[in-house]
Amino acid sequence: MAAGLARYLASMEAIRQYFNQLVPLEDAEWQAFAACLTKRTVKRKEKILLLGQVCHEVCFIESGSFRFFHEREDGSEWVTAFFFAGDFVTNYRSVITNQPSSHHIEAMQDAVILSIQKADLFRLYLEFHALDRLGRRIAEGLYLTVAHRLDAFLYESPEERYEALLQRNSRLLNEVPQYMIASYLGVKPETLSRIRARR
Amino acid sequence: MAAGLARYLASMEAIRQYFNQLVPLEDAEWQAFAACLTKRTVKRKEKILLLGQVCHEVCFIESGSFRFFHEREDGSEWVTAFFFAGDFVTNYRSVITNQPSSHHIEAMQDAVILSIQKADLFRLYLEFHALDRLGRRIAEGLYLTVAHRLDAFLYESPEERYEALLQRNSRLLNEVPQYMIASYLGVKPETLSRIRARR
DNA sequence: ATGTTTTCTTGACCAAAGTCAACCATTTCT
DNA sequence: AGAAATGGTTGACTTTGGTCAAGAAAACAT
Numbered sequence: 001m002a003a004g005l006a007r008y009l010a011s012m013e014a015i016r017q018y019f020n021q022l023v024p025l026e027d028a029e030w031q032a033f034a035a036c037l038t039k040r041t042v043k044r045k046e047k048i049l050l051l052g053q054v055c056h057e058v059c060f061i062e063s064g065s066f067r068f069f070h071e072r073e074d075g076s077e078w079v080t081a082f083f084f085a086g087d088f089v090t091n092y093r094s095v096i097t098n099q100p101s102s103h104h105i106e107a108m109q110d111a112v113i114l115s116i117q118k119a120d121l122f123r124l125y126l127e128f129h130a131l132d133r134l135g136r137r138i139a140e141g142l143y144l145t146v147a148h149r150l151d152a153f154l155y156e157s158p159e160e161r162y163e164a165l166l167q168r169n170s171r172l173l174n175e176v177p178q179y180m181i182a183s184y185l186g187v188k189p190e191t192l193s194r195i196r197a198r199r
Numbered sequence: 200m201a202a203g204l205a206r207y208l209a210s211m212e213a214i215r216q217y218f219n220q221l222v223p224l225e226d227a228e229w230q231a232f233a234a235c236l237t238k239r240t241v242k243r244k245e246k247i248l249l250l251g252q253v254c255h256e257v258c259f260i261e262s263g264s265f266r267f268f269h270e271r272e273d274g275s276e277w278v279t280a281f282f283f284a285g286d287f288v289t290n291y292r293s294v295i296t297n298q299p300s301s302h303h304i305e306a307m308q309d310a311v312i313l314s315i316q317k318a319d320l321f322r323l324y325l326e327f328h329a330l331d332r333l334g335r336r337i338a339e340g341l342y343l344t345v346a347h348r349l350d351a352f353l354y355e356s357p358e359e360r361y362e363a364l365l366q367r368n369s370r371l372l373n374e375v376p377q378y379m380i381a382s383y384l385g386v387k388p389e390t391l392s393r394i395r396a397r398r
Numbered sequence: 399a400t401g402t403t404t405t406c407t408t409g410a411c412c413a414a415a416g417t418c419a420a421c422c423a424t425t426t427c428t
Numbered sequence: 429a430g431a432a433a434t435g436g437t438t439g440a441c442t443t444t445g446g447t448c449a450a451g452a453a454a455a456c457a458t
Binding site for chain 4: 399400401402406407410411412413414415420422423424425426428
């Protein structure tokens with residue numbers, strides 16, 4: 001399995017690059033983190049976290065993609081975020097509060113992930129200043145992302161959100177069905193269809 | 200000014216309590232933080248941060264109250280949050296990204312605040328693991344708050360948001376004008392008035 | 399107390415997105 | 429290839445909140 005090993009090493013390198021952008025890590029700090037990662041495969045439509053479960057892990061996506069979505073009592077689904085190869089995916093809210101997740105996390109394609117358990121993560125935070133700092137930077141990043149998304153919902157029309165998404169991530173439109181894009185934009189599929197028709 | 204001194208000491212104690220809930224601090228860590236705080240007074244309707252300015256400080260409110268709001272091109276104002284005695288107020292997004300604020304921060308009453316400059320804060324983060332950790336906990340808290348607010352906008356009606364606010368903070372309704380509550384709930388004053396009328 | 403702002407309410411009308419239903423188009427399965 | 433499932437479009441109608449305008453009520457200043 002030389003190809004598998006090569007991809008694994010590439011993933012590890014990708015994670016280290018990602019971290020180094022936020023906080024430069026010494027080898028010992030990095031090794032301690034890397035030693036906690038375990039690899040597994042996930043099938044398309046398989047959920048790695050169910051609504052109602054407490055989330056115990058943070059996953060790096062080596063390949064494949066995921067959607068993070070809420071399911072309402074009436075069965076309707078509302079996508080909060082999409083995650084692709086190179087991203088981390090978790091319900092960090094559930095991880096830090098220990099409360100049941102209000103969202104599902106589901107693979108949109110077959111995927112390979114590297115995960116770290118929250119117990120290990122919290123131990124690393126205590127042990128290494130640099131990793132706690134990294135955790136701060138990551139939490140700050142999550143805050144910026146969700147604050148920006150809130151602003152988009154408060155101050156922009158669905159059409160403006162769609163335009164902004166096009167600018168930011170036109171690739172997304174080819175990779176996920178339009179009804180999930182609509183859901184992410186906070187409108188019904190019919191509405192997105194009409195937005196697209198009148199451009 | 201014995202009364203002023205007493206209130207100042209009470210504020211310092213309040214901040215230390217607040218921090219200790221998140222991360223227990225040793226005396227040296229606390230002293231280093233406390234030494235960075237400066238006190239000042241703010242008049243009603245005075246802005247401590249203007250839209251377009253980069254935010255350079257984090258403020259603890261000893262007395263008084265503030266609103267954090269966005270102003271649109273058409274002049275309409277949308278309140279994102281209210282802050283009262285015992286809270287910290289800042290545009291943390293602007294602090295960590297160094298980008299101009301997209302919101303104003305304005306005193307709703309005469310106020311007294313204790314502020315720390317971001318340069319000092321970042322220095323303390325580097326110097327003390329416990330303070331970096333505290334910063335992580337605070338960033339996590341901001342993330343939880345804004346994620347919850349986003350969920351409220353995505354999954355609840357204005358009426359449900361109003362009910363939830365009543366449960367959570369009925370005091371608020373007496374302390375700030377109703378049109379600001381409406382703004383915080385994301386509706387026009389007329390709409391909030393009608394929501395209240397039909398209960 | 400009186401007059402002036404400021405805040406809140408109500409009504410008539412409008413615009414935007416949701417609902418429901420029918421119908422294409424495309425992909426997938428056998 | 430043909431059937432079935434999935435995804436996307438369009439039309440008629442409804443619902444919700446916004447807009448505009450007039451007034452009532454409350455807060456504040458002189």
